[in-house]
Amino acid sequence: xxxxxxxxxxxxxxxxxxxxxxxxxxxxxxxxxxxxxxxxxxxxxxxxxxxxxxxxxxxxxxxxxxxxxxxxxxxxxxxxxxxxxxxxxxxxxxxxxxxxxxxxxxxxxxxxxxxxxxxxxxxxxxxxxxxxxxxxxxxxxxxxxxxxxxxxxxxxxxxxxxxxxxxxxxxxxxxxxxxxxxxxxxxxxxxxxxxxxxxxxxxxxxxxxxxxxxxxxxxxxxxxxxxxxxxxxxxxxxxxxxxxxxxxxxxxxxxxxxxxxxxxxxxxxxxxxxxxxxxxxxxxxxxxxxxxxxxxxxxxxxxxxxxxxxxxxxxxxxxxxxxxxxxxxxxxxxxxxxxxxxxxxxxxxxxxxxxxxxxxxxxxxxxxxxxxxxxxxxxxxxxxxxxxxxxxxxxxxxxxxx
Amino acid sequence: xxxxxxxxxxxxxxxxxxxxxxxxxxxxxxxxxxxxxxxxxxxxxxxxxxxxxxxxxxxxxxxxxxxxxxxxxxxxxxxxxxxxxxxxxxxxxxxxxxxxxxxxxxxxxxxxxxxxxxxxxxxxxxxxxxxxxxxxxxxxxxxxxxxxxxxxxxxxxxxxxxxxxxxxxxxxxxxxxxxxxxxxxxxxxxxxxxxxxxxxxxxxxxxxxxxxxxxxxxxxxxxxxxxxxxxxxxxxxxxxxxxxxxxxxxxxxxxxxxxxxxxxxxxxxxxxxxxxxxxxxxxxxxxxxxxxxxxxxxxxxxxxxxxxxxxxxxxxxxxxxxxxxxxxxxxxxxxxxxxxxxxxxxxxxxxxxxxxxxxxxxxxxxxxxxxxxxxxxxxxxxxxxxxxxxxxxxxxxxxxxx
Numbered sequence: 150x151x152x153x154x155x156x157x158x159x160x161x162x163x164x165x166x167x168x169x170x171x172x173x174x175x176x177x178x179x180x181x182x183x184x185x186x187x188x189x190x191x192x193x194x195x196x197x198x199x200x201x202x203x204x205x206x207x208x209x210x211x212x213x214x215x216x217x218x219x220x221x222x223x224x225x226x227x228x229x230x231x232x233x234x235x236x237x238x239x240x241x242x243x244x245x246x247x248x249x250x251x252x253x254x255x256x257x258x259x260x261x262x263x264x265x266x267x268x269x270x271x272x273x274x275x276x277x278x279x280x281x282x283x284x285x286x287x288x289x290x291x292x293x294x295x296x297x298x299x300x301x302x303x304x305x306x307x308x309x310x311x312x313x314x315x316x317x318x319x320x321x322x323x324x325x326x327x328x329x330x331x332x333x334x335x336x337x338x339x340x341x342x343x344x345x346x347x348x349x350x351x352x353x354x355x356x357x358x359x360x361x362x363x364x365x366x367x368x369x370x371x372x373x374x375x376x377x378x379x380x381x382x383x384x385x386x387x388x389x390x391x392x393x394x395x396x397x398x399x400x401x402x403x404x405x406x407x408x409x410x411x412x413x414x415x416x417x418x419x420x421x422x423x424x425x426x427x428x429x430x431x432x433x434x435x436x437x438x439x440x441x442x443x444x445x446x447x448x449x450x451x452x453x454x455x456x457x458x459x460x461x462x463x464x465x466x467x468x469x470x471x472x473x474x475x476x477x478x479x480x481x482x483x484x485x486x487x488x489x490x491x492x493x494x495x496x497x498x499x500x501x502x503x504x505x506x507x508x509x510x511x512x513x514x515x516x517x518x519x520x521x522x523x524x525x526x527x528x529x530x531x532x533x534x535x536x537x538x539x540x541x542x543x544x545x546x547x548x549x550x551x
Numbered sequence: 552x553x554x555x556x557x558x559x560x561x562x563x564x565x566x567x568x569x570x571x572x573x574x575x576x577x578x579x580x581x582x583x584x585x586x587x588x589x590x591x592x593x594x595x596x597x598x599x600x601x602x603x604x605x606x607x608x609x610x611x612x613x614x615x616x617x618x619x620x621x622x623x624x625x626x627x628x629x630x631x632x633x634x635x636x637x638x639x640x641x642x643x644x645x646x647x648x649x650x651x652x653x654x655x656x657x658x659x660x661x662x663x664x665x666x667x668x669x670x671x672x673x674x675x676x677x678x679x680x681x682x683x684x685x686x687x688x689x690x691x692x693x694x695x696x697x698x699x700x701x702x703x704x705x706x707x708x709x710x711x712x713x714x715x716x717x718x719x720x721x722x723x724x725x726x727x728x729x730x731x732x733x734x735x736x737x738x739x740x741x742x743x744x745x746x747x748x749x750x751x752x753x754x755x756x757x758x759x760x761x762x763x764x765x766x767x768x769x770x771x772x773x774x775x776x777x778x779x780x781x782x783x784x785x786x787x788x789x790x791x792x793x794x795x796x797x798x799x800x801x802x803x804x805x806x807x808x809x810x811x812x813x814x815x816x817x818x819x820x821x822x823x824x825x826x827x828x829x830x831x832x833x834x835x836x837x838x839x840x841x842x843x844x845x846x847x848x849x850x851x852x853x854x855x856x857x858x859x860x861x862x863x864x865x866x867x868x869x870x871x872x873x874x875x876x877x878x879x880x881x882x883x884x885x886x887x888x889x890x891x892x893x894x895x896x897x898x899x900x901x902x903x904x905x906x907x908x909x910x911x912x913x914x915x916x917x918x919x920x921x922x923x924x925x926x927x928x929x930x931x932x933x934x935x936x937x938x939x940x941x942x943x944x945x946x947x948x949x950x951x952x953x
C-alpha cells in the first residue's frame with residue numbers, strides 16, 4: 150500500500166461534472182489500496198471574482214485581508230470535493246491549510262512554507278480517510294491566514310508529499326504531460342516520459358508554465374517523485390525525478406518566453422565599476438535581471454544590455470536614469486518587442502555542437518539573434534517577438550525528439 | 552471610553568454600498584473613543600448560493616463538510632468589511648470564528664458556544680484596532696469548523712459582549728427597533744424605547760423574529776445590554792435589558808404565530824395517568840408541545856388538546872395513534888388552520904383585568920377563541936388562521952402603546 154498525493158488545479162474542479170471527475174480519479178486510486186491526500190485549488194474563476202469584489206471596495210487592500218478573502222476559494226473547493234466523494238460512498242475529510250498544519254512566513258500574498266505539522270493529516274490517514282487539503286494557503290506564527298502566491302497549490306502538494314514521504318506526487322492539469330515544446334505552437338512537439346528536476350526547472354523558468362518553479366525546487370530538494378498528467382484523459386503523464394534514463398537526447402525541450410524586455414545602456418566609459426553600479430542599484434530596487442550582455446570596449450566606451458521581466462522595465466529605467474550622469478551613459482534604450490527562445494537538456498553540457506546547431510537553425514529561418522546566454526544545461530537567445538513561433542519551430546525541428 | 556459590540560446581518564453587507572454604510576457606522580463609533588468589535592454575517596444570498604452549490608453535488612452531505620463550506624460566507628464578509636474600513640483610513644483586523652476563539656460543541660450545523668478564548672480579541676483591542684469577527688461560526692475541540700445554526704450571528708455578538716464585558720451590544724437589522732406589534736400588519740404599532748429580556752424572550756418565541764431567542768437568553772444570563780436598531784437610519788433603536796423603566800404599560804407587545812397546529816384527543820376516560828402517557832410519549836419523540844388544554848370531565852370522559860409547531864403534527868399524530876387503544880381515545884383531530892395571538896408585558900402579572908380586556912377585544916372583533924394559555928407575563932389565544940390580522944389589530948388597539 151502506497152501513499153499518493155494528487156493535486157488538481159482550478160479548471161479541474163470548475164463545475165459539478167469536473168468535481169465528480171476528480172472524485173472518480175481519487176477514489177479509484179484509493180480503491181487500489183493507496184492512502185490518498187488530495188490538494189485542490191479554488192474553482193475556475195473564483196479567485197478572480199474575489200479579487201474583483203475586493204477591488205470594488207478598496208483598490209489597495211492590505212495583503213493580510215486579501216489572504217483572508219482569497220483563502221475562502223480553496224475552502225469552498227475542499228468542501229465540495231469532499232461532498233462528491235461522500236456521495237460516491239468513500240470515507241473522506243477536508244482540511245483547510247491551517248487544519249492541515251501548513252506553517253508559513255508572514256509574507257502575505259506570497260508566503261513560503263516553513264513547515265508542516267502533519268499530526269492531523271496522519272491521524273486522518275490512519276483512519277483510512279481520503280484527505281482533501283486546501284492548497285495555496287497556510288497560517289503564520291501569529292495565527293493569521295496566508296497565501297502562497299502563484300503556483301501555490303503545486304507547492305502545497307509537493308510539501309505534503311515531502312513531509313509524509315509519499316511514494317508519488319501527481320500534478321493533474323489540463324495538459325497530459327511535459328512536451329519538448331508547446332504543442333499548440335509546434336506541431337512536432339513530443340511528450341516526454343521523463344524529465345529531470347534540473348531540466349524541468351529551466352523549462353519552468355523559461356515559460357513552459359506547466360509546473361511552478363518553487364514546487365520543482367522543493368521536489369528536487371526533498372527528492373519527491375512528481376508526475377504531471379491530465380485530469381481529463383486517463384493515461385500516463387511525464388515523470389519528473391532526479392535521474393532520467395533517456396540520456397541519448399542532447400536537448401530535452403524548447404521554450405519561448407515573451408514576458409521579457411531588453412534595456413541597453415549605451416556608450417558608458419570602458420572602465421571598472423560601471424556594471425557593479427548598475428546591477429547593485431537594480432538589486433536594491435528588487436528588479437530581477439535575467440540575461441546580461443556587455444559589449445567589448447571600443448573607443449573607450451562599451452554598451453551594457455540586460456533583460457528584465459515585462460512590467461519591471463519602467464522601474465529599471467527610473468533607477469538607471471538616476472545614475473545616468475554618474476555612469477556617463479550616452480543613451481538608454483528600452484525594447485519591449487523581444488522574445489527569449491531557449492533549449493534545455495542535461496546532456497548538452499558535454500557537447501559543444503549544440504549551440505552551433507541552434508544558431509544555424511535560426512539563421513536558416515532568417516531569425517536575427519540579439520543576445521545569447523548559456524548555462525550548463527540551457528542556451529537562450531533573445532530575438533524579435535514577431536519571430537517567436539518561427540524560431541521555436543526552427544529550433545525544435547533541428548533536434549530529434551521522441 | 553467604552554467597548555461596543557456591533558452586529559450586522561447579511562442584508563446590511565449585501566453589496567459595496569451597504570458595506571461602506573456599515574464601515575461608516577463602525578468608524579463613527581470608534582471615533583467617539585470607543586473600542587469596537589463588529590460581528591458580521593454572510594453577504595445577502597451567499598449562504599443560499601453555497602447551499603445550492605452543495606445540493607448540486609450531494610443532496611445529503613455530511614454536516615461537517617457543510618460547515619466547512621458555509622463558514623466561507625462570513626469569512627468573505629469580514630475581509631470585505633475590513634478592506635472598506637482600511638479604505639476609510641482606520642486600523643482594523645478581521646478574525647474568523649476560530650481566530651476569535653469561539654469554542655463550540657460538535658453539533659455541526661447547530662452548535663452551541665462553549666466558551667470564547669478572547670486572548671487574540673483582547674490583544675487586537677489593546678492595539679486600538681477595530682476588530683471584525685465572523686459570526687455564526689466556531690471550532691469544536693477536534694479543531695473542526697462548526698456553525699451555530701439560525702440566528703447564530705446574534706448569539707456570536709452577545710457571547711463576545713458577555714466575554715469582554717462590553718458596555719453595549721448593538722444588533723443592527725433592517726427594522727429600527729422592537730414594535731408593540733408587527734408594523735407591516737398593525738398600522739398603529741409603536742416602537743418601544745426599552746423592553747425587558749423576559750418580554751423580549753416571549754415576543755421572540757411568539758414570532759416577532761427580530762432577535763433570535765438564544766441570543767436573548769444569553770444576554771439575560773450574562774446581563775448584556777442589547778440594542779436593536781436599523782443599519783439604514785441613524786436613530787436610537789430599542790434597548791433590551793433586565794429592568795425597564797416604563798412600567799406604566801401593562802402590555803408591551805402583541806404578536807402572532809401561524810407556525811402552529813392543534814391536535815385534540817377526544818373522549819378519553821376521565822381517570823389519572825392519561826395526560827402523562829400522552830405527553831411523556833411526545834417528549835420521547837422530541838415533539839415540543841406548547842399550549843395544553845384539558846376539558847373538564849363529563850360522562851366520565853374528557854378531551855385533551857395541545858398545540859405543536861407546524862411540521863411536527865404528523866410525528867405527534869403517529870405517536871398518539873400508537874397509544875390510541877391503550878388510552879381509549881374515541882377520536883384524534885388535527886387542525887392546521889390555527890394561529891396563536893399573544894400579548895406580552897411584565898406588568899400584567901399584577902393586573903387581572905388584562906386577560907378580560909383581551910378577550911373582550913376579540914369578542915367585539917368577532918374572533919372565536921379556541922384555546923387560552925397564560926403565563927406570568929403573557930396571554931396567548933388560539934384562533935382560526937383567517938382571523939389573524941383582524942385579531943392582532945383588535946388586541947393591539949385595546950391597549951395603549953406609546
